[in-house]
Every structure is written in structure tokens, then in C-alpha cells.
Amino acid sequence: MTYLDHAATTSLRPEAAAAMMAALEHTGNPSSLHKAGRQSRRTVEMAREQIAVALKARPSEVLFTSGGTESDNQAIKGLHWERQAADPNRRLIISSEAEHHAVLDPIEWLVGSGQAEVYWLKLNRDGVVDLNDLATVLAERAREVSLISVMWANNETGVIQPISEIVKLAQPHKIPVHSDAVQAASCLEIDFAATGLAALSISGHKIGAPVGVGALLLQRAYKPVPVMHGGGQERNIRSGTIPAGLIAAFGAALQSTIADRDERNAENKKLRDVLVNQVQALIPGTVVTAANAERMPSVAHFTFEGCEGHTLLMLLDAAGVYCSSGSACTAGVHRPSHVLGAMGYSEAEALGALRVSFGRGSTTADVENLLAALPDAVEKARATAALSRVHRQA
Amino acid sequence: MRVLAALSGGVDSAVAAARVVAAGHDVTGVHLALSANPQTFRDGARGCCSLEDSRDARRAADVLGIPFYVWDMAEEFRLGVMEDFIAEYEAGRTPNPCLRCNEKVKFSALLDRAIALGFDAVATGHYAKIVNGSNGAELHRAVDPQKDQSYVLGVLEQWQLEKAMFPVGDTHKPDIRLEAEKLDLLVAKKPDSHDICFIPDGDTAGFLTSKIGTRAGDVIEITTGEVVGRHSGTHTFTIGQRRGLNLGRPAADGQPRYVVKIDAAENRVYVGPVDYLSVNVINGIRPTWPNGEIASGTEVGLQWRAHGTEVPARLEITDSGVRVQVAESIRGVAAGQQAVFYIGSKVVGSMIIESSELVTQ
Numbered sequence: 001m002t003y004l005d006h007a008a009t010t011s012l013r014p015e016a017a018a019a020m021m022a023a024l025e026h027t028g029n030p031s032s033l034h035k036a037g038r039q040s041r042r043t044v045e046m047a048r049e050q051i052a053v054a055l056k057a058r059p060s061e062v063l064f065t066s067g068g069t070e071s072d073n074q075a076i077k078g079l080h081w082e083r084q085a086a087d088p089n090r091r092l093i094i095s096s097e098a099e100h101h102a103v104l105d106p107i108e109w110l111v112g113s114g115q116a117e118v119y120w121l122k123l124n125r126d127g128v129v130d131l132n133d134l135a136t137v138l139a140e141r142a143r144e145v146s147l148i149s150v151m152w153a154n155n156e157t158g159v160i161q162p163i164s165e166i167v168k169l170a171q172p173h174k175i176p177v178h179s180d181a182v183q184a185a186s187c188l189e190i191d192f193a194a195t196g197l198a199a200l201s202i203s204g205h206k207i208g209a210p211v212g213v214g215a216l217l218l219q220r221a222y223k224p225v226p227v228m229h230g231g232g233q234e235r236n237i238r239s240g241t242i243p244a245g246l247i248a249a250f251g252a253a254l255q256s257t258i259a260d261r262d263e264r265n266a267e268n269k270k271l272r273d274v275l276v277n278q279v280q281a282l283i284p285g286t287v288v289t290a291a292n293a294e295r296m297p298s299v300a301h302f303t304f305e306g307c308e309g310h311t312l313l314m315l316l317d318a319a320g321v322y323c324s325s326g327s328a329c330t331a332g333v334h335r336p337s338h339v340l341g342a343m344g345y346s347e348a349e350a351l352g353a354l355r356v357s358f359g360r361g362s363t364t365a366d367v368e369n370l371l372a373a374l375p376d377a378v379e380k381a382r383a384t385a386a387l388s389r390v391h392r393q394a
Numbered sequence: 395m396r397v398l399a400a401l402s403g404g405v406d407s408a409v410a411a412a413r414v415v416a417a418g419h420d421v422t423g424v425h426l427a428l429s430a431n432p433q434t435f436r437d438g439a440r441g442c443c444s445l446e447d448s449r450d451a452r453r454a455a456d457v458l459g460i461p462f463y464v465w466d467m468a469e470e471f472r473l474g475v476m477e478d479f480i481a482e483y484e485a486g487r488t489p490n491p492c493l494r495c496n497e498k499v500k501f502s503a504l505l506d507r508a509i510a511l512g513f514d515a516v517a518t519g520h521y522a523k524i525v526n527g528s529n530g531a532e533l534h535r536a537v538d539p540q541k542d543q544s545y546v547l548g549v550l551e552q553w554q555l556e557k558a559m560f561p562v563g564d565t566h567k568p569d570i571r572l573e574a575e576k577l578d579l580l581v582a583k584k585p586d587s588h589d590i591c592f593i594p595d596g597d598t599a600g601f602l603t604s605k606i607g608t609r610a611g612d613v614i615e616i617t618t619g620e621v622v623g624r625h626s627g628t629h630t631f632t633i634g635q636r637r638g639l640n641l642g643r644p645a646a647d648g649q650p651r652y653v654v655k656i657d658a659a660e661n662r663v664y665v666g667p668v669d670y671l672s673v674n675v676i677n678g679i680r681p682t683w684p685n686g687e688i689a690s691g692t693e694v695g696l697q698w699r700a701h702g703t704e705v706p707a708r709l710e711i712t713d714s715g716v717r718v719q720v721a722e723s724i725r726g727v728a729a730g731q732q733a734v735f736y737i738g739s740k741v742v743g744s745m746i747i748e749s750s751e752l753v754t755q
Binding site: 310311314315317318334380383384387388391392393 | 422461463466469470473474498502503506507510511512
């Protein structure tokens with residue numbers, strides 16, 4: 001098996017498994033006052049400190065959630081509602097169409113239900129946010145803006161956004177900036193305090209913790225309206241019994257992710273660069289996505305001209321190589337990537353996408369296995385794309 | 395062989411795939427997403443493109459231990475089946491969408507992809523049999539006459555039949571359900587699908603009106619030429635239809651009235667007594683001959699609608715197509731339907747019915 005889909009989810013780290021099992025052995029609700037409760041609470045607070053240290057935040061700025069989607073929803077809806085309540089004129093959310101659906105959809109829901117307006121920032125062909133465009137819209141409409149949300153690194157292409165510059169442009173207007181760092185957390189250095197971000201989303205399963213836990217880093221000055229109401233855990237923002245086992249795993253996973261990050265990045269980058277060079281040499285009509293942008297070392301993203309990405313994935317799967325098209329999937333049916341669409345790709349170009357993502361344990365053999373299967377798979381996926389064109393003509 | 399098993403989410407295709415796996419082939423399962431907007435669940439009558447069906451198909455593949463994928467053929471289905479369905483009704487004809495789906499989607503778009511991807515055959519849960527004969531692969535009726543689907547496959551050509559596998563055609567349906575139960579397939583007791591899959595509520599006239607609109611016109615009594623009512627569009631009628639004519643008053647002869655003729659160009663629907671439905675000559679176009687053209691004068695069995703009976707008939711190849719003569723007149727022959735020709739249990743050819751008439755012999 002050749003697993004090259006670490007951006008979708010990555011393997012459980014042994015440190016995380018051990019921490020979780022130890023916590024699960026113990027019975028006690030972290031919110032209970034008795035000794036059993038206090039012991040669970042201690043597990044939670046130690047993990048909170050691990051995460052705060054890893055991301056250069058204060059422990060009180062770490063709110064545990066169920067994962068990236070919840071963190072994004074809480075940040076966007078909650079901060080928008082908070083800012084709206086303080087000043088009803090602040091209706092405008094600034095973001096980009098290359099965001100993950102966990103950011104796009106809450107914004108579109110707010111807009112669709114008449115609660116907000118949105119300004120989508122221009123992107124260049126490499127998918128990087130146009131800072132001049134942001135400066136222009138802020139110069140004209142800063143007093144209407146509720147928040148800005150721009151991801152740290154893109155989940156499909158690996159492109160890194162200029163987060164510090166975005167915050168610098170927003171700060172004079174005292175506009176909170178949120179960033180989805182779900183992908184970035186595995187391999188980029190995150191200094192929450194230094195960036196000046198108001199809020200940042202991370203997720204456990206992208207860094208070797210189980211699915212079902214994440215965090216929202218949130219400056220203490222903000223009191224976003226809760227998305228869920230209940231027992232008032234997590235600064236009265238995120239109600240629900242605090243899952244000590246998942247959180248213990250999350251803390252341990254992030255700590256060890258930071259510990260081996262530089263070494264892993266160097267190895268992954270080496271593999272990625274070999275792959276990119278070889279694919280370009282072996283397969284005519286290869287386009288390396290965002291070749292001119294700063295990208296995460298763990299992601300290689302391609303489009304192959306005249307090719308069907310989902311067929312490519314199926315053929316690679318049959319060869320025991322697991323990759324992704326990176327695009328959203330509805331009822332198992334693949335649609336062209338909205339990220340590539342936002343970057344100016346046509347639907348036909350976007351359909352031929354392949355995302356290869358490296359992680360802990362990726363090896364040269366993985367690259368070799370992919371390279372052995374890919375040229376034939378691309379050729380066949382081009383043949384089926386041609387058939388689709390024939391059968392879809394009226 | 396490398397076999398692609400089309401899994402609809404129903405029991406027949408699941409058992410078909412199971413049998414191909416048991417025969418030792420290398421099997422991959424695919425479910426076709428045929429609707430651009432799949433509904434989550436359907437009440438009552440169900441089609442083959444709801445999310446529930448997609449999940450059932452996936453679970454069948456899990457139980458069989460084969461890879462599973464969903465292929466998006468919504469656009470092929472819309473163009474080849476739904477648009478054709480609407481256009482045919484608009485032109486006053488009565489299409490068979492299941493037959494078109496087999497012709498344009500399952501054994502064309504799907505089969506082409508399968509071949510391009512290196513598969514040797516496509517297996518489905520249709521009740522029909524493939525027999526290897528001296529003139530290539532032959533299509534035969536299934537052993538279960540209640541479930542036989544050779545009619546809706548009757549349009550397939552040799553190149554399609556030689557890549558097709560119908561593993562359940564040699565078994566009666568109740569035994570297929572028992573086999574599914576033994577294999578722990580969760581769909582063993584799932585009800586059969588009946589209606590047109592893209593019209594889940596069964597209201598064909600309502601569906602067509604939503605696509606074509608209302609085009610009011612006269613209903614005319616064919617025996618007198620008198621206007622006896624109004625209709626809201628010829629596309630809401632089928633030859634032989636008796637219900638929903640809204641004639642208001644009984645006919646002079648006191649006999650029930652049927653739709654006997656649809657004139658879409660003039661926007662008229664003709665009604666008349668049952669005798670007017672009787673014909674003994676059928677003319678058709680676009681014939682198919684899966685094992686070679688049949689000579690004029692050949693005696694065949696004729697089936698002219700799904701789930702219909704078979705009657706003796708004689709074929710004549712003409713310049714424009716095929717003319718079929720039946721010894722005893724038959725009723726309910728609608729333009730647009732397929733006529734399928736049998737010799738014994740074997741399908742020897744087919745045509746699309748263009749016109750029919752009663753000729754004094």
C-alpha cells in the first residue's frame with residue numbers, strides 16, 4: 001500500500017494513542033468538582049498548555065472543538081454576530097473563493113440568509129491572495145467589515161497565504177482576522193501571538209490525533225456568539241462535555257509534530273521535488289499547480305491536460321496507490337475543484353487534478369510506486385475523458 | 395476476466411456481481427449517479443439514483459469484498475434518456491426510457507469506459523441470458539417469464555452483447571432473493587423498482603407538463619370528427635389510454651373511449667372505440683440485427699411493449715426499414731416503442747415503431 005493522501009488524514013501517532021488510552025482508562029468528567037473530575041481536567045489542561053506552547057498562544061486562548069469545520073463555523077459566524085451586535089453596519093466579510101468549504105459555506109449561509117455581504121479577494125493564477133485588492137477594499141469599506149478570513153495554507157494546492165501581511169493591513173482598522181490553519185499545522189511554524197490573528201482553526205487528525213477533536217485559537221478580547229448552546233464549557237463559547245481522551249491525544253500529537261517537523265519537512269520536500277521532476281519528464285501535458293507560489297513541502301499538485309481526475313484516482317487505487325483529486329465530493333460524484341476554479345482554471349482543466357500529499361513515514365518507495373503506475377493511469381484517464389466528451393455531446 | 399459490475403443498489407445486480415466474483419473473475423463495482431440532484435431518500439416507488447441506492451450499492455460491494463466507485467453519468471443520462479423521453483412525447487410518440495438507458499448509457503457510455511479502462515465485460519442484474527452461438531453472442535429471454543427483460547435489451551448490437559454478462563437470467567427471482575440472503579447481502583428484501591426512475595412520484599403527465607408546458611387542444615371523436623373535449627397537451631396521452639380523458643359525456647354507442655391517434659403537429663388527440671386500436675401491420679425504422687440481418691419472409695415472434703405478450707409475425711425488409719405483418723390484429727401499438735423480434739427465446743432483431751395500420755387481407 002502506498003499512502004500519499006496525508007492531507008486528507010494522516011496516521012495516528014503512537015504518542016497520541018498512548019496519551020488517549022491512558023486518559024480513557026480514567027473515569028471523570030473534567031467539569032466535575034471531585035477528585036476524579038479534577039484528574040480528567042488536569043489531562044485537558046496539560047494538553048491545552050502543550051498546544052499553547054506549540055503554537056505560541058496563551059492556554060486561555062485555546063478552545064477545544066470537534067475539529068476544523070466546527071472551529072471555522074464558530075469563528076466566522078460567532079465573530080460576525082459579535083461584531084454585528086456591536087455595530088450593525090459591519091455586514092461585510094472578506095475572504096477568498098479558494099477557502100475550504102468549512103469557511104466558504106458558513107459565509108455563504110450568512111449571505112444567503114441576509115445576515116452578511118461578502119467580498120471575495122482576487123487571487124493570482126497561483127492562488128495567492130492579492131494584497132493590493134485587500135488594501136483597496138479596506139480603504140473604501142473598512143468601517144463595514146466584520147471580519148477577514150483567509151486560510152494559512154490551501155488544502156488542495158498547498159499554497160501558503162501571506163497571513164502576516166493580511167493582518168498588518170487589517171490592524172489599523174481593528175478588524176479581526178481568522179485563518180484556517182488545518183493544513184498548515186502539520187508542517188509550518190505557527191506563532192499565533194506574532195501574527196496578530198484574532199482566531200485560528202486547527203484539527204487533530206491532520207497531525208496524528210484521531211478524528212473528532214480540534215481547536216479554535218481565539219484572542220481573549222473576543223466573545224463570539226456561540227454556535228451551540230449548552231453547559232458553558234470552553235469560555236462559554238463551546239458547550240459540551242470536554243473529551244479528555246481526544247484532547248490528550250491532540251496535545252501529544254501536536255507536540256511530537258513540532259518536534260519532528262523540520263526533519264520531516266526536509267524529507268518530504270526531497271520526495272516531493274523528485275516526484276514533480278519525474279512526473280514532468282514522464283508525462284507530457286503535465287501542469288504543476290502554483291509552481292511560482294510558496295507552497296507546503298508536503299503537497300504536490302498537478303493537472304494533466306485532457307484527463308479525468310476521478311478515473312485517475314480509481315486506476316491508482318487499483319494499483320494500490322492512494323491519492324486525491326483534492327476536490328469536493330458530493331454523493332461520491334466528483335465535481336471540478338472550486339479552488340482551481342477560483343484560480344482561473346477552466347472546468348476541463350480543473351477536472352484533471354491530482355493531489356499527492358506526503359507525511360510522517362513517506363518514503364522513496366512511495367514515490368517509485370506512484371511513478372510506476374501514473375503514466376499508464378493518465379493515458380487511460382485521458383481516453384475516458386475523450387469518451388465522456390463524445391457521450392456528452394447532444 | 396476483468397469484469398465491471400454495475401450495482402444499482404438493488405438485489406439483482408448485487409447477486410449478479412456476487413456470481414461473477416464466485417466464478418473467479420476480477421470484479422470492480424460501480425454505481426451510476428444518473429441524477430444531477432440525487433434525493434436523499436425516496437418514499438414508495440424508488441429509482442436507481444437516490445443516495446440510499448448509492449449506499450446500498452456500496453454495502454453490497456463491501457460484502458463481496460470488491461472495490462467500489464460512483465461514476466457520474468448524469469449528463470449522459472439527461473441527454474440520451476431524459477431529453478429523448480421529453481422530445482418523443484412532444485412529437486406524439488411513446489418512448490421506453492429503460493430501453494434507451496440500456497442503449498445509450500449502460501451499454502454505450504458505461505461499456506465504452508469499461509473497455510477503455512481495460513475491462514473485458516460489464517455485468518448487470520438484468521433478467522436475460524447471453525448464449526454463445528455460431529453467429530456470436532446471442533440474447534435470450536430469461537428463464538423467469540415474470541422478470542424477463544430481454545425486451546428492454548433488445549436494441550443491443552453484437553459488439554455490446556459480446557461484452558455483456560447477465561448472471562441472474564438463468565434463475566427465478568425468488569431464488570435470487572434467497573441467494574442474496576445466504577450471501578448476507580443487505581438488499582435481499584429490498585422491494586423491486588417499478589416506475590421511471592427520474593419520475594419517482596409516478597406522475598408522468600405532470601413531469602412532461604413541467605418540462606413541455608400546457609398546450610391546450612381539441613379531443614376529437616374519430617368516428618364522427620366531432621370535438622368532444624379539450625386536452626392540455628398531446629404529450630399527456632399514450633395510445634390505448636382510457637383513463638383521464640375527461641370527455642364529459644358518454645359516446646353515442648355507449649362504449650368506452652380510448653386514445654386511438656395522437657397528432658402532435660395539429661395538437662389533436664383522437665378518441666374512439668376499442669376496435670380503432672387494432673392493427674395488423676407495423677412499420678419500423680432503425681432496425682438492429684445482433685446476429686445478422688433476418689431475411690424477408692422470416693416468421694418471428696413479435697413483442698411490441700414491455701411486459702407484453704408475443705404474437706406470430708412475418709418480417710419484410712423494405713427500403714425505409716422493416717414492415718411487420720401479424721396474422722391476427724393486435725392492440726396498443728404506439729409509435730416510438732420498440733418492436734423486438736424473437737425466434738424461440740432468442741432475440742433476432744428490433745426496430746423503433748414508426749407507424750401502424752389495419753390492412754384488409
